[in-house]
Amino acid sequence: MREAFEAGGDFHSRTAMNMYPYIREAVEQNEVLLEWDPQPGQEKPPVPLLKDAFGSERRKAKMLNFSIAYGKTPIGLAKDWKVSLREAKQTVDLWYKERQEVLKWQEARKKEAAQLGRVYTLLGRARRFPSIRHATSLQKGHIERAAINTPVQGSAADVAMCAMLEIDRNRRLKELGWKLLLQVHDEVILEGPSESIEEAKALVVNCMSKPFKGKNILQVELVVDAKCAQNWYAAK
Numbered sequence: 001m002r003e004a005f006e007a008g009g010d011f012h013s014r015t016a017m018n019m020y021p022y023i024r025e026a027v028e029q030n031e032v033l034l035e036w037d038p039q040p041g042q043e044k045p046p047v048p049l050l051k052d053a054f055g056s057e058r059r060k061a062k063m064l065n066f067s068i069a070y071g072k073t074p075i076g077l078a079k080d081w082k083v084s085l086r087e088a089k090q091t092v093d094l095w096y097k098e099r100q101e102v103l104k105w106q107e108a109r110k111k112e113a114a115q116l117g118r119v120y121t122l123l124g125r126a127r128r129f130p131s132i133r134h135a136t137s138l139q140k141g142h143i144e145r146a147a148i149n150t151p152v153q154g155s156a157a158d159v160a161m162c163a164m165l166e167i168d169r170n171r172r173l174k175e176l177g178w179k180l181l182l183q184v185h186d187e188v189i190l191e192g193p194s195e196s197i198e199e200a201k202a203l204v205v206n207c208m209s210k211p212f213k214g215k216n217i218l219q220v221e222l223v224v225d226a227k228c229a230q231n232w233y234a235a236k
Contacts (some may be wrong), residue, residue: 001099003125005220009035013050018098019091023054051145068102071145075177105113106148113147121154122217123162159222160186166207166214189232201226 004014006146013034019025024033028073032053036045041055051058060081067077078088096103112119118128127150129143137211167173167180167188178192188208210216229235 002220003101008223009176012058012062012065015065015095015098016054016058017050019061019094020054020057023050026050026053026195029067049130060091061095064091068092068095068099071106072147073141077149109147109151109186110144113143119147119150121151121158123155123158125154125158127154156186159218160188162212166195166211167204170207173200178204197228 004018005009007014017027017034018143023032027034027050030047032048032050033045035048035201036049038045064072064077067080069091072080072092074085074089074092077092078085081088083091109119113129113132117130117132118126120126127146129147132140132143135143155221164180164183167190173179173190173192176192176196176199178190178196181191182190188204190200190204205224205226209222216222227235
């Protein structure tokens with residue numbers, strides 16, 4: 001998975017390619033493109049993009065990319081997708097086939113919750129499960145899913161909060177008259193004078209890509225997109 005993030009581009013299309021051999025074959029034979037970076041004068045790609053040619057498979061890959069973080073099981077997937085348990089299990093197995101390290105990490109979090117009664121986020125915040133030793137089978141399933149999800153969502157919150165602190169502490173942004181208005185999941189919204197847009201944008205990108213006191217302690221880069229507009233809607 002780390003290699004996929006380091007490669008950049010469309011992560012969901014890359015997941016679909018790894019899940020379905022016929023999609024990989026289409027990519028290798030240049031029948032479809034994973035991504036396309038248009039050059040001046042080019043209005044459309046020379047061959048279809050994977051996300052267009054294999055839209056259904058990419059949507060499944062995208063849903064799985066997010067669902068797996070919540071500890072989604074074949075039973076839950078079968079209910080969500082309204083498919084048979086067998087088909088759901090095959091789909092989940094396809095995802096894990098190329099992501100064995102994710103399965104190992106998830107099993108480690110379950111073990112951590114069972115043995116210690118807690119799991120941790122990136123910055124060491126703990127979520128405790130005091131009832132796990134006396135939990136029913138149903139309750140244990142819920143706790144295990146929470147043990148998988150908490151380090152993911154909790155660590156994402158760690159990153160977002162640290163980025164906001166970096167922005168708030170940035171003296172140059174204050175001098176330019178920019179202030180932080182709102183955080184929405186992994187986005188931040190600032191307001192300031194139009195004459196300093198480009199400088200402020202560069203400062204914000206730097207704060208968000210290196211949110212831990214000017215550093216990035218993760219094993220992958222934090223890629224940040226920034227836009228300027230008269231209102232939030234126009235910036236989306």
